[in-house]
Amino acid sequence: MDGGPRWDLRSVSTEVIHVRMLIHAGAGNLSRDSDLGRLEPQMLEGLRHALRTGHDILRVGGSSLDAVTEAVACLEDNPLYNAGRGSVLTREGRVEMDAAIMDGRGPRAGAVACVGTIRNPVRAARSVMEHSPHVLLVGTGAEAFARDHGCTLVSPHHFVTPEMYAYWSSLAPSEDPRLEVSAGGTASKRGTVGAVALDQQGNVAVATSTGGLTRKMPGRVGDSPIPGAGTYACNRSVAVSFTGSGEHLMRSVAGHRLAALVEQRGLSLAEAVTVLLGELTAAGADVGLIALSPQGGWCIDFNTTAMLRGVVDAAGTITSAMFIDGPVRRQAG
Amino acid sequence: MDGGPRWDLRSVSTEVIHVRMLIHAGAGNLSRDSDLGRLEPQMLEGLRHALRTGHDILRVGGSSLDAVTEAVACLEDNPLYNAGRGSVLTREGRVEMDAAIMDGRGPRAGAVACVGTIRNPVRAARSVMEHSPHVLLVGTGAEAFARDHGCTLVSPHHFVTPEMYAYWSSLAPSEDPRLEVSAGGTASKRGTVGAVALDQQGNVAVATSTGGLTRKMPGRVGDSPIPGAGTYACNRSVAVSFTGSGEHLMRSVAGHRLAALVEQRGLSLAEAVTVLLGELTAAGADVGLIALSPQGGWCIDFNTTAMLRGVVDAAGTITSAMFIDGPVRRQAG
Numbered sequence: 305m306d307g308g309p310r311w312d313l314r315s316v317s318t319e320v321i322h323v324r325m326l327i328h329a330g331a332g333n334l335s336r337d338s339d340l341g342r343l344e345p346q347m348l349e350g351l352r353h354a355l356r357t358g359h360d361i362l363r364v365g366g367s368s369l370d371a372v373t374e375a376v377a378c379l380e381d382n383p384l385y386n387a388g389r390g391s392v393l394t395r396e397g398r399v400e401m402d403a404a405i406m407d408g409r410g411p412r413a414g415a416v417a418c419v420g421t422i423r424n425p426v427r428a429a430r431s432v433m434e435h436s437p438h439v440l441l442v443g444t445g446a447e448a449f450a451r452d453h454g455c456t457l458v459s460p461h462h463f464v465t466p467e468m469y470a471y472w473s474s475l476a477p478s479e480d481p482r483l484e485v486s487a488g489g490t491a492s493k494r495g496t497v498g499a500v501a502l503d504q505q506g507n508v509a510v511a512t513s514t515g516g517l518t519r520k521m522p523g524r525v526g527d528s529p530i531p532g533a534g535t536y537a538c539n540r541s542v543a544v545s546f547t548g549s550g551e552h553l554m555r556s557v558a559g560h561r562l563a564a565l566v567e568q569r570g571l572s573l574a575e576a577v578t579v580l581l582g583e584l585t586a587a588g589a590d591v592g593l594i595a596l597s598p599q600g601g602w603c604i605d606f607n608t609t610a611m612l613r614g615v616v617d618a619a620g621t622i623t624s625a626m627f628i629d630g631p632v633r634r635q636a637g
Numbered sequence: 638m639d640g641g642p643r644w645d646l647r648s649v650s651t652e653v654i655h656v657r658m659l660i661h662a663g664a665g666n667l668s669r670d671s672d673l674g675r676l677e678p679q680m681l682e683g684l685r686h687a688l689r690t691g692h693d694i695l696r697v698g699g700s701s702l703d704a705v706t707e708a709v710a711c712l713e714d715n716p717l718y719n720a721g722r723g724s725v726l727t728r729e730g731r732v733e734m735d736a737a738i739m740d741g742r743g744p745r746a747g748a749v750a751c752v753g754t755i756r757n758p759v760r761a762a763r764s765v766m767e768h769s770p771h772v773l774l775v776g777t778g779a780e781a782f783a784r785d786h787g788c789t790l791v792s793p794h795h796f797v798t799p800e801m802y803a804y805w806s807s808l809a810p811s812e813d814p815r816l817e818v819s820a821g822g823t824a825s826k827r828g829t830v831g832a833v834a835l836d837q838q839g840n841v842a843v844a845t846s847t848g849g850l851t852r853k854m855p856g857r858v859g860d861s862p863i864p865g866a867g868t869y870a871c872n873r874s875v876a877v878s879f880t881g882s883g884e885h886l887m888r889s890v891a892g893h894r895l896a897a898l899v900e901q902r903g904l905s906l907a908e909a910v911t912v913l914l915g916e917l918t919a920a921g922a923d924v925g926l927i928a929l930s931p932q933g934g935w936c937i938d939f940n941t942t943a944m945l946r947g948v949v950d951a952a953g954t955i956t957s958a959m960f961i962d963g964p965v966r967r968q969a970g
Contacts, residue, residue, distance in 0.1 A: 410888065411888055412888065413887065413888050417775065417858075418775050418778070436854060437854075437884065438853070438854060438857045439883075439887045439888060440858040440859075440863075440887065441856040442750065442751050442775045442856045443751060443775060443776045443856050444855070445751070445854060445855030445856015445857065446856045448855065448856075449856070520771070521774060522777070522778030523775045523776050523777065523778020523782070524771045524773070524774055524778065525773040525775055526771075526773075530863055530865075531866075531887055531888060531890060532863075532865045532866065532887075532890030533863075533865065536890070551771060551772045554746065554772040554773065554865075555744055555745065555746050555772060555864060557864060557865030557869070557892075557893040559890075560865060560890040560894065560897070561893065564893070564894070564897030564901045568897045568898060568901035568902040569901040569902065
């Protein structure tokens, strides 16, 4: 896309795939010969492993909720992505993770934010949804709840990989925290992970998990754990998981906005994504999304040069890609 | 309303008031001869003081953002309401407060959650919006940021009134946290506070602040600090602040849903409130809302027997009420 438009839906292919599950692991502007670009084979293999895990659940009649939980847990345990082990570090050199899950039935939601000792934040988010009267728990309260409900707690050091610590150490602190987050965020490129799935009962579900922004302020909570912002699912409209400029996604309430464009304005999913990505691009946000409707319509799109993404269809065929010229960047439904 | 429907829009009056600002301090099912019902005169006087404070800013051309900030700060400092001083206590006997502010221009948003030492959480939320790259900060990270940006920090004991401590002490812990929160929440009745305003420049703004639910789990974050849930403002649609069953409001993304019913489906504000309150009532939520459009349309409505509420019009005339048979429960615009 060098020299061309960064975001051009005319380049989108149009083949039809009956999708069971979509997955992402972040979007950003980077090239194939960057440090991260050279990790493409390993990062795509991690996505395929997560897709296989989810598909194994869906093909035997399991729930979309189980599929997104297990797929995202795979990505959290893989140190290549910015979620669970491998998360980026705050200004103070700590890992603070956010995660959310939504069940299109209801809809129901659960989330945790600003947690540093829960091995799989997505499992804690699901426990909040299923075993508490609340939707969002943060900090040590969330960690105590997770421990009491069977989630595995680990040392904060579990999450810090040598690569991410070295990267954090190499960054010069800035006097202006606005610049600092911005610079760190685009230099790092390691992305939020998420999954959406549709099960044989016709229910959609979504899960998103992240370490957030490099050198973010302590206590910062982004879009991922906010139902309606970076994570949203409802059987009346769509399941969607975002990655990218979290604060833009929070201000625009991006997840529910996509659902409202479908449910309230009556747009197709493809039209709704075009409208929303247009608004976010105009606002200066770098974003990507995966979306799946209860009718099987789906979309992966982004306004950056790369987005780690993959799909698995009903036959178990997996397609994955990292750069804008790869497959699986299209709209249907 | 004894024996009659709890929520009946046919009872709504229809006089037109040119409103500058709306305010609320919680909604619940209670009677005039309850402990809280007998505090009606003092609680309405606190609302009127906050409305006068906001109006004094708006009438000289001040911003809606300043008006909602100062009005909500008044209510936070008043121990009669469940926000700032006078907040309810968690299961562990602590105060954990949430607040958010949104500026209809942009829109922009800032919020803090799970904070226990910031005298006026609404001022901290505004600092997050204006002086950080983030939208939501929680816990000690939020407190450190607030301190560094000139907000007054106080001892956690500042917030705990003798009445609220005695009330907390009187509650028997339950083995089932779902029942515990539910029982505490309806027994307490002290409500979240919020304000929406429209300034002479045509900009809307909203602020909401709360101590949350009595005996909530430590770390619980409710709808109030979530842009799009309990707090939302956009010059394209509406400014709205909610009170009531926070988890229902989070799952339904109530604030952005109201905006979408206006902006995407094309309903009037009155129609949109009817649809949304119908959905929330069907889901079993006890809720109230104040909403104001950039065109001056406004609405206060609730599906409980009481909601502390007030309006100030362009001439400075203040009307306030607590029970369902009082004035200022209607729809316009």
